[in-house]
Amino acid sequence: MANENGTWIMYGVEWDDPECLHTVRDAINYINEVGFLPLFKNDIPGFSLEERTVPEYWWCGDPKVDPWEWRELIARSGEVAYGKFFEKKAGFISKEWLPFFANYRRDGYDFDALWDDEKASRRQKKIMDCFEKEDELYSNELKLRAGFGKDGEKGFDGTVTDLLMKTYLCVKDFRQRKNKKGEFYGWPIAIYSKPEALWGYDYVTSRYDESPPESGKTIEKHVMDMYPIATAAQIKRLLGGAFGTEVRSKKKKFRQPKEWIIPANPKYYDIVHAFDDETIINWKQGAGIIEGDTVFMYVGAPVSSVLYKCKVIETDIPYEYSDRNLTIKALMKIQLQKKYNPEEFTFEVLKNEYGIAAIRGPRGITNSLSEALN
Incomplete structure (x- = not known):
């Protein structure tokens, strides 16, 4: 803290104080x-x-x-x-x-859903899009990739701060930059990452x-x-927020049905054969998904492809499950509408033709992908 003379004053304790942190x-x-x-x-x-x-x-x-x-x-x-x-x-x-x-600051929204509901700025979207293909980025590299700086977008630092405050980003590390020879130089600078890249989507949410x-x-x-x-x-x-007030139940807002792409890991559930004998199954409910929505199920490696289109026919089914890989708080009931050839909407197709490079949680889809899937 600076005093009236501009001198920086630090507050703290003596080394031998019982409350002192030494290391x-x-x-x-x-x-x-x-x-x-x-x-x-x-x-x-x-x-x-x-x-x-x-x-x-x-x-x-x-x-x-x-x-x-x-x-x-x-x-x-x-x-x-x-x-x-x-x-x-x-x-x-x-x-x-x-x-x-994360739940409080994000108001229960993943960033994709925040953008879909027009609650995120275009500048925030440009920054978050950079983390679809990267788990971490130097601050200067992020600024360049997101189109900020000279002759580009303004307000990079403020936009990143807003995303940090909402916990969509955190500082993973500080490192020196590398020159063209691969040699480190200068002061260490911030390395940004999504908390989900550190601790997993299921845990963070x-x-x-x-x-x-x-x-x-x-x-x-x-x-x-x-x-x-x-x-x-x-x-x-x-x-931040309305502290000191009683928690009031939020009224569900009506909205038109939405389409989502959601992940399914065959290591934890035999999703490949889930619809062999029935057309309706229970599945982990994703944040933001409501009855009437459509979910396209992307099955992870070794399949790495969209296999099913399903209609959400019921949500908020109570269910408690947790292990080191997965946490489930509620289920949704989904009904099979269409099966896809595993060679049709592969990871490479999604990345190269539709710009979807990571599917770690429920996310909205582009109009072009919607038309292709439908």
């Missing part, structure tokens, strides 16, 4: 313990990494004791999400708490079965339990 491992353990933590001091006293470290060690350049260096190591660890998560400022969210933030306000109330209660002196206004400023 990056101490910091990771503490973040996992409290669940989420801003990097710098904010309205809630004590709720930051800054206030639990030695002020004199910031920006000293020694990764053993410099919390500024720790943020790079924490992002790289894969144990904690790092990004501009709090008031558009940097902070950390543990793996345990990320699904709560595992709270989608509850309403976003419920996830918000859970976050709020956790902060109040840790910091009883925090007010609802302070929490709202830091975390």
Whole structure:
């Protein structure tokens, strides 16, 4: 924090203070313990990494004791999400708490569904499209690929910050750039990624079965339990949203039926023969899918092709299942309408002719693909 003379003042503790974090491992353990933590001091006293470290060690350049260096190591660890998560400022969210933030901040929307419902900007879409084919991108490379910069789109940093705040992106690492000879140079820069690329789609979206306000109330209660002196206004400023209010059930909005392409992994379910003896089966319900929608089932390797067109005839069927590969909170009932030749809509066809390079969760389809499938 800068004082009236422009001098940067850091708040913290002495090295021998019982609350002092001495190493990056101490910091990771503490973040996992409290669940989420801003990097710098904010309205809630004590709720930051800054206030639990030695002020004199910031920006000293020694990764053993410099919390500024720790943020790079924490992002790289894969144990904690790092990004501009709090008031558009940097902070950390543990793996345990990320699904709560994802459901709350995204309002239950995957990005494709957000775009389909016209709730995402064109600039956000340009950035997120870059991650259809890549799991990670240097910030400068992302800026170039998404068409920002000189003679292109404006507001790259602000658009990325909005996507970080909504948890559609996080900072996976910090690395030096490479020159044409493959040699590293310059300061380390941010490597962006989708949280799903770190921890899997099913895990990141595992709270989608509850309403976003419920996830918000859970976050709020956790902060109040840790910091009883925090007010609802302070929490709202830091975390965003209508904290301090009762959770109200959301009325379902009517919309016209939509078409989705959804993944099916033959390693976990014999989807290839699922419709051999019946035309109606239960399937994991995807976020945003409602009765009346159409789903095209893309079967993963070794098939790697769209095999079925189905009508969704019932949703919100209660079901609880979880293992290290899959989490199911609800089922939908789908009815077979059409089978496709496995050679017709292969992964290569989807990628090269329709621009769909990854199917990790339910996503809308383009008009051209819809016409071909129908």
